[in-house]
Amino acid sequence: MKIVIVGYFSETSKSNIVRCFPQDWNVVIVPPGKEMLHHIEDCQVIIPEHIKVDHSLLSVAKQLKLVQTGAGFDNVDVPACTQLGIWVANAAGVNAQAVAEHVMALILSYYKNIPFLDTFMKNGMDENQLDYTGSELKGKTIGIIGLGAIGKKVAAFCKVFDMNVLAYARNPLVQSGGLVKMTDFDTLVSTSDIVSVHVSLNQQTKQLINKATFKKMKNTALFINTARGGIVNEKDLIDAVKNGDISGACLDVFESEPLPIDSELRNLRNVILTPHTAGMPDGRKFHKKRYDFFINNIKRVENGEEPESKLNQL
Numbered sequence: 001m002k003i004v005i006v007g008y009f010s011e012t013s014k015s016n017i018v019r020c021f022p023q024d025w026n027v028v029i030v031p032p033g034k035e036m037l038h039h040i041e042d043c044q045v046i047i048p049e050h051i052k053v054d055h056s057l058l059s060v061a062k063q064l065k066l067v068q069t070g071a072g073f074d075n076v077d078v079p080a081c082t083q084l085g086i087w088v089a090n091a092a093g094v095n096a097q098a099v100a101e102h103v104m105a106l107i108l109s110y111y112k113n114i115p116f117l118d119t120f121m122k123n124g125m126d127e128n129q130l131d132y133t134g135s136e137l138k139g140k141t142i143g144i145i146g147l148g149a150i151g152k153k154v155a156a157f158c159k160v161f162d163m164n165v166l167a168y169a170r171n172p173l174v175q176s177g178g179l180v181k182m183t184d185f186d187t188l189v190s191t192s193d194i195v196s197v198h199v200s201l202n203q204q205t206k207q208l209i210n211k212a213t214f215k216k217m218k219n220t221a222l223f224i225n226t227a228r229g230g231i232v233n234e235k236d237l238i239d240a241v242k243n244g245d246i247s248g249a250c251l252d253v254f255e256s257e258p259l260p261i262d263s264e265l266r267n268l269r270n271v272i273l274t275p276h277t278a279g280m281p282d283g284r285k286f287h288k289k290r291y292d293f294f295i296n297n298i299k300r301v302e303n304g305e306e307p308e309s310k311l312n313q314l
Contacts, residue, residue: 001024001025001026001044001045001298001302002025002026002028002039002042002043002044002045003021003025003027003028003043003044003046003047003298004029004030004036004039004040004043004045004046004047005017005027005028005030005046005047005049006030006031006032006036006046006047006048006049006050006051007029007031007032007048007049007050007285008031008049008050009029009285010284010285012283012284013283013284013285013286014029016282016283016286017029017286017291020288020291020292020295021291021295022295031050032050032051036051037057037060040057040061040064041060041061041062041063042063043061043063044063044064044065044066044302045064045065045066045067045068045298045301046061046064046066046067046068047068047069047294048067048069048075048076050257051075052075052076052077053067053075053076053077053080053081054077054080055077055080058077058080058081058084058086061086064084064086065086065087065301065302066086066087066088066089066297066298066301066307067081067086067087067088067089068089068090068091068294068297068298068307069088069089069090069091070090070091070094070095070279070290071090071091071092071093071094071095071099071150071200071279072090072200072201072227072228073088073090073200073311074200074201074202074228074230076088076311078311078312079312081312082312082313082314085314086314087301087306087307087310087312087314088310088311088312089297089308089309089310089311090309090311091290091293091294091309092148092149092309093148093149093150093309094287094289094290094293095150095278095279095280095287095289095290096148096149096150096152096153097153098278098279098280098281098287098289099150099153099226099278099279100150100153100154100156100157101157101281102226102252102274102277102278102279102281103154103157103196103224103226103278104154104157106224106226106250106252106272106274107137107142107194107222107224107250108137109250109272110222110248110250110272111134111135111136111137111222112134113132113134115272116132117132137158137161137162137163138161138162138163139162139163139164140163140164140193140194141163141164141165141166141191141192141193141194142154142155142158142164142165142166142192142193142194142195142196143167143168143183143188143189143191143192143194143195143196144165144166144167144168144180144196144198145167145168145185145188145195145196145197145198145199145208146168146169146170146197146198146199146200147167147168147169147174147176147180147182147198148198148199150198150226151167151169151196151198152176152177152179154196154198155167155176155179155180156179159179164181165179165180165181166180166181166182166183166187166188166191166192167180167181167182167183167188168182168183168184168185168188169182170199170204170205186216189213189216189217190216190217190218191218192217192218192221193218193220193221194221194222194223194224195217195221195222195223195224196224196225196226197209197224197225197226197227197231197232198226198227199227199231200227200228201227201228201230201231205231206230206231207230207231207232208231208232209223209225209231209232209233209236209237210232210233210236211233211236211239211240213236214236214237214239214240214245214246215240215245217240217245217246218246218247219244219245219246219247220246220247221246221247222246222247222248222249223237223240223246223248223249223250224249224250224251225249225250225252226251226252226253226278227253228253229253229254229255229256229257230255232255234254234255234265237249238264238265238268241268241270241271242264242268247270248268248270248271248272249268249270249271249272250271250272250273251265251271251272251273251274252273252274252275252276252277252278253276253278254276257276258275259273259275296308297309
């Protein structure tokens with residue numbers, strides 16, 4: 001069984017990942033490029049990061065049986081895979097706990113001024129000159145866009161902090177389980193103190209959050225995105241922060257990744273950034289629970305069974 005993992009990984013990350021897999025499997029971790037294409041020719045499984053799995057790539061992968069992604073799968077042409085008899089599966093819900101915890105960490109870091117206070121202390125500044133504003137979470141309203149596994153986990157955490165929780169879901173059949181108050185998109189963005197995005201990236205959600213959306217938000221609102229960068233018009237977000245249309249932002253994902261060194265986001269005082277690590281709690285680009293799920297799915301396909309969390313039907 002040959003598994004090709006495509007992406008940019010440190011040597012430590014590679015070692016951590018390879019150790020998860022059975023020793024008799026051939027696990028190859030390569031960056032995008034010519035070497036990747038060479039390995040894809042005879043692999044049975046591909047786990048793609050930073051590449052598109054489209055007709056062009058699939059034409060090379062003659063022995064491919066499974067395309068396994070993390071939670072997001074916007075980089076995979078599912079119909080093309082189906083046409084060729086290749087399973088596509090994601091790992092829906094596997095990283096829900098990790099991402100939801102990261103969201104709470106960002107919220108608390110923002111309202112408790114953790115990055116600022118940490119820098120203040122380490123720079124040895126005069127504590128008598130300390131000046132900042134902060135806030136408690138109790139009584140604040142968070143609006144959650146998308147109520148899947150992650151959205152529901154964030155809602156549950158926020159309830160523990162005595163927050164009011166609103167949610168909007170494009171699918172009218174989504175059940176809140178009484179955990180939150182369901183509402184429409186405009187009401188959510190206009191009445192929430194915090195707006196957190198938890199939808200997948202597709203044609204319906206691409207740049208869902210834009211200039212018009214930010215104009216509807218409170219000028220005291222905090223915007224959080226740990227989903228996909230393409231859901232937000234990044235230029236509009238930067239303008240909204242600079243113009244005071246919103247109070248600030250906490251971001252783990254970006255339109256272009258890795259985030260360009262010259263991005264204005266890096267210089268905005270009221271923005272907290274993390275490098276797309278919300279779903280990787282065990283270390284840089286590593287989450288054992290995620291790889292355990294991958295291995296189980298690969299074994300299922302190897303045994304002629306359907307993968308869990310399948311995205312197509314063969």
